[in-house]
Amino acid sequence: xxxxxxxxxxxxxxxxxxxxxxxxxxxxxxxxxxxxxxxxxxxxxxxxxxxxxxxxxxxxxxxxxxxxxxxxxxxxxxxxxxxxxxxxxxxxxxxxxxxxxxxxxxxxxxxxxxxxxxxxxxxxxxxxxxxxxxxxxxxxxxxxxxxxxxxxxxxxxxxxxxxxxxxxxxxxxxxxxxxxxxxxxxxxxxxxxxxxxxxxxxxxxxxxxxxxxxxxxxxxxxxxxxxxxxxxxxxxxxxxxxxxxxxxxxxxxxxxxxxxxxxxxxxxxxxxxxxxxxxxxxxxxxxxxxxxxxxxxxxxxxxxxxxxxxxxxxxxxxxxxxxxxxxxxxxxxxxxxxxxxxxxxxxxxxxxxxxxxxxxxxxxxxxxxxxxxxxxxxxxxxxxxxxxxxxxxxxxxxxxxxxxxxxxxxxxxxxxxxxxxxxxxxxxxxxxxxxxxxxxxxxxxxxxxxxxxxxxxxxxxxxxxxxxxxxxxxxxxxxxxxxxxxxxxxxxxxxxxxxxxxxxxxxxxxxxxxxxxxxxxxxxxxxxxxxxxxxxxxxxxxxxxxxxxxxxxxxxxxxxxxxxxxxxxxxxxxxxxxxxxxxxxxxxxxxxxxxxxxxxxxxx
Numbered sequence: 001x002x003x004x005x006x007x008x009x010x011x012x013x014x015x016x017x018x019x020x021x022x023x024x025x026x027x028x029x030x031x032x033x034x035x036x037x038x039x040x041x042x043x044x045x046x047x048x049x050x051x052x053x054x055x056x057x058x059x060x061x062x063x064x065x066x067x068x069x070x071x072x073x074x075x076x077x078x079x080x081x082x083x084x085x086x087x088x089x090x091x092x093x094x095x096x097x098x099x100x101x102x103x104x105x106x107x108x109x110x111x112x113x114x115x116x117x118x119x120x121x122x123x124x125x126x127x128x129x130x131x132x133x134x135x136x137x138x139x140x141x142x143x144x145x146x147x148x149x150x151x152x153x154x155x156x157x158x159x160x161x162x163x164x165x166x167x168x169x170x171x172x173x174x175x176x177x178x179x180x181x182x183x184x185x186x187x188x189x190x191x192x193x194x195x196x197x198x199x200x201x202x203x204x205x206x207x208x209x210x211x212x213x214x215x216x217x218x219x220x221x222x223x224x225x226x227x228x229x230x231x232x233x234x235x236x237x238x239x240x241x242x243x244x245x246x247x248x249x250x251x252x253x254x255x256x257x258x259x260x261x262x263x264x265x266x267x268x269x270x271x272x273x274x275x276x277x278x279x280x281x282x283x284x285x286x287x288x289x290x291x292x293x294x295x296x297x298x299x300x301x302x303x304x305x306x307x308x309x310x311x312x313x314x315x316x317x318x319x320x321x322x323x324x325x326x327x328x329x330x331x332x333x334x335x336x337x338x339x340x341x342x343x344x345x346x347x348x349x350x351x352x353x354x355x356x357x358x359x360x361x362x363x364x365x366x367x368x369x370x371x372x373x374x375x376x377x378x379x380x381x382x383x384x385x386x387x388x389x390x391x392x393x394x395x396x397x398x399x400x401x402x403x404x405x406x407x408x409x410x411x412x413x414x415x416x417x418x419x420x421x422x423x424x425x426x427x428x429x430x431x432x433x434x435x436x437x438x439x440x441x442x443x444x445x446x447x448x449x450x451x452x453x454x455x456x457x458x459x460x461x462x463x464x465x466x467x468x469x470x471x472x473x474x475x476x477x478x479x480x481x482x483x484x485x486x487x488x489x490x491x492x493x494x495x496x497x498x499x500x501x502x503x504x505x506x507x508x509x510x511x512x513x514x515x516x517x518x519x520x521x522x523x524x525x526x527x528x529x530x531x532x533x534x535x536x537x538x539x540x541x542x543x544x545x546x547x548x549x550x551x552x553x554x555x556x557x558x559x560x561x562x563x564x565x566x567x568x569x570x571x572x573x574x575x576x577x578x579x580x581x582x583x584x585x586x587x588x589x590x591x592x593x594x595x596x597x598x599x600x601x602x603x604x
Contacts, residue, residue, distance in 0.1 A: 025052045030117040030127050030222070032110045033134055033155045034100065035148035040175075042148065042155030043101040047114055051121040054093025056414050062098040070098065072425025073111035077137055079418060081118035084141050084215065084227055086548040088541045090414055094118065108429050109146035111137040112167075115215050116222050123550060125223040132156035133165035133218055136429075139422075139473035140491060140530070141215050143167045145480040150175055150196050157205040163221055164202055168213040169482055171199050220553035228549045232496030234503065239511045242393060243289035246512075249389050250296040251284065254303075261303040264310040273299055283519065290512040291519040297386055305378035309371065320377060321361060327384050328354050331391070332457075340400025341542055344408070344459050345509040345535070347394075350387035351460025352467075355448045357383035393508070401505055401543055405458075411542070412458040415465035419446050422472035431475030435523075442471035463509075466538070470530045474523065484522065491529040492517070498536035505543050510535040 032045040060074045074096045082089040096114065112135035120127050134152045136144035145167050156164050174193050202209035212218045220226045254277060262270060280295035312320060331354060339347050360380035367373035423442050436442050449464035481487060495514055499507055510532045517528030 033152035077114035232500035348459030
């Protein structure tokens with residue numbers, strides 16, 4: 001007789017624990033579709049997103065089990081949603097509950113709809129039940145291509161969809177159709193590939209199929225709202241005097257090295273360096289000071305390598321390695337972590353470059369031949385000098401925004417964890433491998449970030465993590481990309497908007513990378529615009545000020561079809577409304593039911 005009371009008492013004791021997890025929570029549920037593993041058919045997925053005040057953690061529960069990339073999809077959805085809404089990721093925790101009808105294929109194709117649901121939870125927006133979507137989320141908010149669209153459309157139609165959103169450019173898709181032909185006692189099985197017009201197919205199923213390019217476009221169909229950011233306007237010239245100091249420092253160093261270099265250089269090597277120095281001079285005269293700084297820096301590396309090749313032997317090679325190590329320690333000993341927000345950029349850039357100098361020293365020691373060893377040694381030496389370049393701007397800072405060390409450490413932990421997750425996710429879905437592995441890759445930047453963090457150089461760790469994150473993100477965004485120019489244009493606009501917001505805290509490092517993006521080509525433009533944006537957003541989060549404007553969409557959506565009332569759901573909702581906590585309401589209901597059962601048994 002005591003057992004029912006004991007069980008009820010235990011449940012009631014658990015109520016405060018469950019409520020502690022979801023205080024001030026916002027919960028949104030959205031429907032998605034996926035392809036069933038091993039079958040040519042779609043399945044419906046229910047995704048519940050719960051957002052609470054927290055510390056930047058992401059939790060995922062799936063039933064049945066899905067592939068590992070679902071965790072990566074959730075992490076990326078939460079991060080992208082915060083970027084688009086101007087929210088600080090580290091002030092929230094995110095819980096994703098994914099329930100599917102059958103084992104499904106991975107998570108990337110549901111990541112777009114997960115991002116929509118996360119934005120809706122962050123901004124407390126309603127979600128229509130008759131809008132479905134498939135599409136992979138890119139870190140910049142664009143929707144990427146996915147497979148199995150006709151099968152997903154069929155599943156959406158069966159679940160009452162009126163609108164089905166697909167990635168831009170995927171109206172026409174190819175599917176394989178298997179046919180069985182009976183010929184006497186034999187059955188011939190043939191496979192044909194045919195093109196499906198998804199818009200036309202949707203019309204036959206009673207569903208309006210719409211192509212969308214960004215998650216913000218998708219948001220208006222799901223919620224009736226759009227996020228609007230003010231057009232970014234930045235004046236690079238107001239930072240010219242700072243960037244010019246970097247270029248002047250590096251140009252003077254080039255002149256000093258050149259006097260030594262020309263004494264030992266071969267003619268063809270000298271001609272190559274002369275050309276590089278002329279390009280650096282031209283950009284200097286155009287006012288592209290950070291580009292000029294980078295070009296002088298590159299010329300210095302090759303000049304230094306040539307000097308090493310012609311003047312070093314085994315004995316003085318090791319002596320030079322030790323001298324550079326001592327120089328690294330000397331620069332580091334002059335640093336501390338008691339800097340403000342503006343100085344953080346300069347010190348962080350220096351710490352990152354000193355860390356890379358150590359990496360190159362190790363490569364020089366383990367190189368397979370002397371030519372390679374001399375080049376790595378030159379990289380190490382000039383990386384130390386580039387650290388000094390950034391530190392030379394510290395005296396220019398007259399006023400700064402204070403930073404708490406514990407906040408910096410927390411940010412470093414977050415960026416390191418996020419960089420690791422993005423790299424794993426990008427590898428799992430086949431991201432552009434040249435950006436993920438090898439020299440100056442996402443992987444090498446991640447390793448550098450870990451080392452700097454373990455040494456207590458948190459500013460440098462943050463910037464190395466950001467470099468890794470951006471390269472992993474671009475590796476994802478290059479999957480199936482059809483127009484790199486469109487990507488670059490969008491990245492430039494987004495960087496300008498973030499820089500415009502961050503101007504009050506002098507985002508000098510972000511401005512330098514933006515300028516370098518302006519003069520770079522191809523994928524490098526994309527990378528440097530995104531580095532610029534990511535650093536500007538870091539500074540905005542640390543300064544505690546980021547805002548976006550939410551506007552009502554002009555698009556008129558069809559009326560939602562009323563659903564059949566579910567009595568069980570109605571009871572659950574009425575109980576849930578009586579308290580704030582989802583976990584509390586569920587346990588309260590169970591406890592109440594147990595009390596009723598016990599009372600009935602006792603009456604008998």
